[in-house]
Amino acid sequence: xxxxxxxxxxxxxxxxxxxxxxxxxxxxxxxxxxxxxxxxxxxxxxxxxxxxxxxxxxxxxxxxxxxxxxxxxxxxxxxxxxxxxxxxxxxxxxxxxxxxxxxxxxxxxxxxxxxxxxxxxxxxxxxxxxxxxxxxxxxxxxxxxxxxxxxxxxxxxxxxxxxxxxxxxxxxxxxxxxxxxxxxxxxxxxxx
Amino acid sequence: xxxxxxxxxxxxxxxxxxxxxxxxxxxxxxxxxxxxxxxxxxxxxxxxxxxxxxxxxxxxxxxxxxxxxxxxxxxxxxxxxxxxxxxxxxxxxxxxxxxxxxxxxxxxxxxxxxxxxxxxxxxxxxxxxxxxxxxxxxxxxxxxxxxxxxxxxxxxxxxxxxxxxxxxxxxxxxxxxxxxxxxxxxxxxxxxxxxxxxxxxxxxxxxxxxxxxxxxxxxxxxxxxxxxxxxxxxxxxxxxxxxxxxxxxxxxxxxxxxxxxxxxxxxxxxxxxxxxxxxxxxxxxxxxxxxxxxxxxxxxxxxxxxxxxxxxxxxxxxxxxxxxxxxxxxxxxxxx
Numbered sequence: 001x002x003x004x005x006x007x008x009x010x011x012x013x014x015x016x017x018x019x020x021x022x023x024x025x026x027x028x029x030x031x032x033x034x035x036x037x038x039x040x041x042x043x044x045x046x047x048x049x050x051x052x053x054x055x056x057x058x059x060x061x062x063x064x065x066x067x068x069x070x071x072x073x074x075x076x077x078x079x080x081x082x083x084x085x086x087x088x089x090x091x092x093x094x095x096x097x098x099x100x101x102x103x104x105x106x107x108x109x110x111x112x113x114x115x116x117x118x119x120x121x122x123x124x125x126x127x128x129x130x131x132x133x134x135x136x137x138x139x140x141x142x143x144x145x146x147x148x149x150x151x152x153x154x155x156x157x158x159x160x161x162x163x164x165x166x167x168x169x170x171x172x173x174x175x176x177x178x179x180x181x182x183x184x185x186x187x188x189x190x191x192x
Numbered sequence: 193x194x195x196x197x198x199x200x201x202x203x204x205x206x207x208x209x210x211x212x213x214x215x216x217x218x219x220x221x222x223x224x225x226x227x228x229x230x231x232x233x234x235x236x237x238x239x240x241x242x243x244x245x246x247x248x249x250x251x252x253x254x255x256x257x258x259x260x261x262x263x264x265x266x267x268x269x270x271x272x273x274x275x276x277x278x279x280x281x282x283x284x285x286x287x288x289x290x291x292x293x294x295x296x297x298x299x300x301x302x303x304x305x306x307x308x309x310x311x312x313x314x315x316x317x318x319x320x321x322x323x324x325x326x327x328x329x330x331x332x333x334x335x336x337x338x339x340x341x342x343x344x345x346x347x348x349x350x351x352x353x354x355x356x357x358x359x360x361x362x363x364x365x366x367x368x369x370x371x372x373x374x375x376x377x378x379x380x381x382x383x384x385x386x387x388x389x390x391x392x393x394x395x396x397x398x399x400x401x402x403x404x405x406x407x408x409x410x411x412x413x414x415x416x417x418x419x420x421x422x423x424x425x426x427x428x429x430x431x432x433x434x435x436x437x438x439x440x441x442x443x444x445x446x447x448x449x450x451x452x453x454x455x456x457x458x459x460x461x462x463x464x465x466x467x468x469x470x471x472x473x474x475x476x477x478x479x480x481x482x483x484x485x486x487x488x489x490x491x492x493x494x495x496x497x498x499x500x501x502x503x504x505x506x507x508x509x510x511x512x513x514x515x516x517x518x519x520x521x522x523x524x525x526x527x528x
Contacts, residue, residue: 034503083466084453132449135508 029157032072047117049108051181065112067144068153074171077145078159080138086146089126092167093149098126102149102168103177110152110179115143125184151176215394217367221414222385224305224370231301235294242290305370309350312384315343316354319362319375321401322408322505323468323481328424329354337427338456340468341482342411343395345387346420352384363399366412372398387414394482403504409482430459431471431527442523445516450508457527467507474527480505491521 046060067073081087089098099107108118119139122129130139148158151174158171212219220226314329328337343366345351355364357375364383365372373383397408415423434440446452447461454467462470473479476486480502484490493500495517498507512520 034499
């Protein structure tokens with residue numbers, strides 16, 4: 001007993017309180033705000049989607065997407081990824097008719113606002129435009145999920161398991177890829 | 193004392209209000225629920241009578257004065273012991289007989305409930321978070337009828353439900369017709385009943401299934417067979433074509449904006465199956481899984497801000513102008 005400080009008995013409650021505070025900090029991960037406003041309106045003029053442009057570009061501040069830190073929004077994105085038929089072309093990230101989304105290659109940019117524009121505007125060689133078809137807040141959820149496929153969203157908030165049969169590790173255990181810009185994949189080029 | 197009596201009377205009256213109503217197991221509207229409620233009343237009568245007798249016996253012996261000069265316990269009294277033995281033995285026999293009686297009546301009802309009409313109407317009921325997809329099956333695929341949250345059944349004919357779920361476990365419970373049955377994802381279950389009484393009844397998901405579990409309701413409309421057939425025939429038609437300019441604008445909006453991603457209106461480009469089928473939404477009595485009246489004001493609120501009414505539902509917030517939402521509502525209401 002002598003080895004302990006005199007007030008050792010009061011340490012227990014303090015440790016418990018610190019532990020409780022630490023646990024509470026995790027509440028934000030699952031915070032469900034149903035009437036949440038999506039990130040500020042996208043300044044379309046300043047967003048570049050390829051390296052092909054006259055002159056140089058204004059260095060634009062990236063638009064942060066809060067949904068990337070939120071487990072509920074990411075799982076909603078995962079649900080929408082199937083329900084809005086992204087899986088029809090991109091499969092569950094591995095690609096098919098469309099390019100894979102779980103690798104490090106990006107044709108039209110990897111930043112949230114660039115992916116947002118890709119979904120809303122559509123892209124040549126098959127990506128349809130979903131303008132007016134998917135509400136903005138749902139597009140932002142999809143953006144967060146698409147980035148989680150290559151480990152770019154918070155791994156602590158990304159979906160940790162599949163509801164159905166799985167063919168790949170869950171998004172939470174994907175290691176963070178370093179995005180690189182690539183041209184149109186060979187599979188999307190005209191065959192002649 | 194008078195106050196206590198008055199309160200007891202009031203409580204008894206309250207309890208009896210549970211015996212009738214359009215969402216009550218004690219107001220049977222089907223063969224199956226009639227048998228179940230019959231069994232319930234048998235159990236209620238017998239167990240209440242026994243409870244009262246036991247209570248009276250306890251009160252009687254608690255207040256009974258002991259005999260003035262009790263006989264010493266250790267003196268043998270063969271006659272008294274024999275009398276007591278016979279009394280206790282017959283009470284035990286009576287208990288066993290009553291329990292067996294209840295058991296047998298339970299078996300009889302259970303056997304009757306397990307017998308399925310060889311030629312029932314087939315309905316596939318799929319649970320979603322948080323609404324009911326209703327599909328009237330037919331070998332002719334063009335005659336399949338799809339609707340949501342309202343189940344029409346003909347009186348006098350058995351309806352068999354194939355119960356499925358696409359997300360979590362739900363439970364189908366229309367207390368006026370039958371007991372509960374769970375809808376388990378990946379494991380279809382079944383239940384059936386034969387309606388005996390016409391009327392509009394209410395049902396409810398009976399297994400906690402998420403945030404809006406309490407608002408996952410449905411309507412069962414029991415009607416004469418000819419009326420049911422007429423309803424089924426009208427539901428097989430494509431969605432009504434818009435007549436006024438407002439309705440035409442509503443249809444344009446419906447097939448060109450967010451609605452088309454999740455809903456179906458037969459006869460238009462809207463063919464998605466994520467949300468409820470809206471081909472005849474104007475003919476349904478209620479919307480939002482039977483929680484809101486189907487009128488213009490509620491439809492507009494639901495289209496614009498479903499998240500305020502049912503937070504967490506898959507219907508997203510929308511940003512239509514007030515003119516557009518009025519046009520959409522007019523179109524939906526015209527889909528009779």
